[in-house]
Amino acid sequence: MRRGLRDVLFVVLPVVIIAAVAPLLYANELLLFSFVMYLTLAQGLNAIYGFTGYLPFGYVGVFGAGAYGFAISVMILGLPPFAALAIGAAAGVMLGLLLTPLLRLSGAYFAIANLAAAQAVYQVVSNPALQDITKGPYGVSLSEVFAPRLSYEVGVAVLAATLLAMAWLRNSRFGLSLQAIREDPISAAMAGVAVVRGRTIAWLLSALIAGLTGAVFAWHISVFYPETAFDIGISIFATVFTLFGGAATLIGPLLGVLVLYGVYNTIGITVPQYFQLIYGALIVGLVLFLPDGLVSLLTRRGIRVP
Amino acid sequence: MSPEPLLRVDRLVKRFGGFRALDGVSFHLVPGEVLGLVGPNGSGKTTCINVISGLYGRDGGSVTFRGRDIAGSRAHMLARRGINRTFQSPRPFLSLTVRENVEIAAWNGRGDGTKADLDGLLEQLDLHRHAGRAAGDLNSAQQKTLDLARALATAPKLLLVDELAAGLNPAELTRMAERLRELARGGMALLVVEHLMGFIDHVTDRVIVMNAGREIFEGKLGEATRDPEVIRVFLGTAHAR
Amino acid sequence: MLLHAALSGLVFGFYFTLVGLGLNLVFGVMRIVNLAHGDFLMLGAYSAFWLFGLYHLHPLLSAACVLVVFTLVGLPLYYLVVPRLLAARDSEMLSLILFFGLQQMIEAVTSIAFGTTERSIPGRVLGSGPVRLLGQALPTSWVFSAGVSLAAVALVYVYLYQTRLGMLTRAVMVSREEAVATGIDLHRVCAIAFGLGLGLAGIAGVFAPFMLGSVTPAIGPEINIAAFAVIVVGTLGNPLGTVLGGIVYGVSLMLMQTYLSSWANLLPNLLLIAVLLVRPTGLLGRRVRRA
Incomplete structure (x- = not known):
């Protein structure tokens, strides 16, 4: 059986089925939605970080752009949810396009400039001067389109599409060529790989995923503030989950979300600072001792993981 | 002439x-x-x-x-x-396998990249025994040979x-x-x-x-x-x- | 108004030079990005509150204590994490992630220990009444902080250009491989530069309450962006280019606050992105592009 098909059957399909039936077994739909959201975002981050080595610290900027693209479409343009989703996704991609020149920078500068860009978008959206469009710092309410069940299902559909795209990246010539760019851009160019184009495609795919996820998020929770949609914590979570599980694989980010976000929610969030401390320590420990994530315990021994 | x-x-x-x-x-x-x-x-x-x-x-x-x-x-x-080249200090894709290193060049370059061609190339350069190993695990002479293989794979x-x-x-x-x-x-x-x-x-x-x-x-x-x-x-x- | 904005911009520029200086020294010597820089600055500010609150210690004395203590803290921290990073393949990127983790830890611990309320020290501690410069009145605390910043820049200059260790440090900045090949003890040079980087962040922190207003444990990332804007404008890896970056930053910040105040908070972010895109080598030139 071809590897790609095997990954779809044994990884993508079970995850999507479980996510789809989970609301029938467990009542806390908001929590389930958060899981679906992070499963998707971690894979979106994986597309750019795992495959090209470029870490978008400001990934939440694209997510927030998607959320506000959705919100403005509903509030100002009066669009129905599905059209607003398309606008949200487009907003994410547009921001991604705007930031493509950053891909000429080497990795660390990309990461910092990306974070600065996310902050800038947040500052624009939350600026009281734009209150007529974005409602500024006062937040948006989209109660007229509120549909928790339907938006959850759309979230699962986005997750399914994302996982399929990642299964393709993991098993395609294009995905392998991207990894060559990550390893050594000059050698990759000499192997005939179009370095800048490859990075651009991966980044736009990543931006599309984040924009779409942001739009679905806006729809699902329907009342939110700029601080919610541009919470840097969202970038942090997506990064830590991906690093913890193992970037550039399909199951790494999945593992990361299930284990870490699972633990996070089981213990409960009484004092957020303690979690911040633990996550910080986890990042330091990972970089020092397990820079390639949990899956590297297997890959080091020459075992291929999906 | x-x-x-x-x-x-x-x-x-x-x-x-x-x-x-x-x-x-x-x-x-x-x-x-x-x-x-x-x-x-x-x-x-x-x-x-x-x-x-x-x-x-x-x-x-x-x-x-x-x-x-x-x-x-x-x-x-x-x-x-x-046009292709080798590097004075070879720079293979360290975490990818020897075969993947060569495959990437074959797919993106002008080579046909058929499996038989690749096997032939690896064998010709005595790399076939290491095909499944990560390039980072090779010694420096082998990495030089792999660098040459990467260049040749683009035909x-x-x-x-x-x-x-x-x-x-x-x-x-x-x-x-x-x-x-x-x-x-x-x-x-x-x-x-x-x-x-x-x-x-x-x-x-x-x-x-x-x-x-x-x-x-x-x-x-x-x-x-x-x-x-x-x-x-x-x-x-x-x-x- | 323009003259006032320009003058206060210059004063702020000197201060922001100090904010970026330590980050740039660490980057210049080790090619790693200390993303916890802003949090060490925040810790410097908290040290100053604490010393002032308990002992009414003058900020200048606090700054001296902070410089010594932070530099000493930097040495073991260096040996704990940096040699491992330098040995890794993509040390620049890994350092970014690692220090980001450290940044989160520092912010969390400070929040737990001191709470998240805003802290400040009254400006009159540094002298009452405004200072008149070219007919413009500037708060004494600003001018004082700017003076300390310039003194710190001078200190770094003397260290790099007048001492033996500084000469070795510059050798490592030019080429780590060749410096090692000539027998320089790389880790000793780097550890001291790393410690100094933290010490400089600490001093900048001591004066942060006067220049930036109140300080909270969460101020680190914001400071980082400002520090990055400063050093990217003024050339990465060139500690003295930081002065130029600081002045450009300070003056544009004050001009924005005077003429376009509701958008002034956008400045550091936009300046950083713009300079990276238009002139990624910084105003004095150094490659950061790869492809």
Whole structure:
């Protein structure tokens, strides 16, 4: 059986089925939605970080752009949810396009400039001067389109599409060529790989995923503030989950979300600072001792993981 | 009648700030020919390869490959059009397997990249036994060979070889020289930068001696060693007479 | 108004030079990005509150204590994490992630220990009444902080250009490989530069309450962006280029606050992105592009 098909059957399909039936077994739909959201975002981050080595610290900027693209479409343009989703996704991609020149920078500068860009978008959206469009710092309410069940299902559909795209990246010539760019851009160019184009495609795919996820998020929770949609914590979570599980694989980010976000929610969030401390320590420990994530315990021994 | 040159380099200039790394170098190469590029450190040999392979832009002169000027073409475009190179210190994709390293080049370059071709290439270079290992696990001689395999997998018509011999033992040297000759017999043109004169003597048809970004001699290596200018550059003025 | 904005911009520029200086020193010597820089600055500010609250210690004395203590803290921290990073393949990127983790830890611990309320020290501690410069009145605390910043820049200059260790440090900045090949004890040079980087962040922190107003444990990332804008404008890896970056930053910040105040908070982010895109080498030139 071809590897790609095997990954779809044994990884993508079970995850999507479980996510789809989970609301029938467990009542806390908001929590389930958060899981679906992070499963998707971690894979979106994986597309750019795992495959090209470029870490978008400001990934939440694209997510927030998607959320506000959705919100403005509903509030100002009066669009129905599905059209607003398309606008949200487009907003994410547009921001991604705007930031493509950053891909000429080497990795660390990309990461910092990306974070600065996310902050800038947040500052624009939350600026009281734009209150007529974005409602500024006062937040948006989209109660007229509120549909928790339907938006959850759309979230699962986005997750399914994302996982399929990642299964393709993991098993395609294009995905392998991207990894060559990550390893050594000059050698990759000499192997005939179009370095800048490859990075651009991966980044736009990543931006599309984040924009779409942001739009679905806006729809699902329907009342939110700029601080919610541009919470840097969202970038942090997506990064830590991906690093913890193992970037550039399909199951790494999945593992990361299930284990870490699972633990996070089981213990409960009484004092957020303690979690911040633990996550910080986890990042330091990972970089020092397990820079390639949990899956590297297997890959080091020459075992291929999906 | 001599065949149409595959590569024509004409009065090539490359500056770094005020320093002229290449100061009007001209030469040409025909298919099946092996040209050696020798000269002291800093004479511009590797810069020459970097410009021809598209890693550096140039500040003057022209490089014509298969009748077309390559001005403005990025490295990956040139790799697809038939120019490839090896690196002085090899830079394989360390966390990918040996086979994947070569596959990427075969898919993106001009090669057909069929499985049989790849197996043949790996076997020819004695890499087939390591095909499933990560490139980072190879020793440095094996990494050099993998670097060559990566270049060859793109099926180049012109191969630029940057100090391939350094670090190889005598037996490996002989084998490598034989491989390069064989590639030339198959019609590939090679530009070989090398310090080891024995290797140059064995492999090349003709040499260009460079100093300070200029060519000071062109011809047979045997004649070069009798050329007073070449002797002066290599051995200092005391030996010039 | 323009003259006032320009003058206060210059004063702020000197202060922001100090904010970026330590980050740039660490980057210049080790090619790693200390993303916890802003949090060490925040810790410097908290040290100053604490010393002032308990002992009414003058900020200048606090600054001296902070410089010594932070530099000493930097040495073991260096040996704990940096040699491992330098040995890794993509140390620049890994350092970014690692220090980001450290940044989160520092922010969390400070929040737990001191709470998240805003802290400040009254400006009159540094002298009452405004200072008149070219007919413009500037708060004494600003001018004082700017003076300390210039003194710190001078200190770094003397260290790099007048001492033996500084000369070795510059050698490492030019080429780590060659410096090691000539027998320089790389880790000793780097550890001291790392410690100094933290010490400089600490001093900048001591004066942060006067220049930036109140300080909270969460101020680190914001400071980082400002520090990055400063050093990217003024050339990465060139500690003295930081002065130029600081001045450009300070003056544009004050001009924005005077003429376009509701958008002034956008400045550091936009300046950083713009300079990276338009002139990624910084105003004095150094490569950061790869492809």
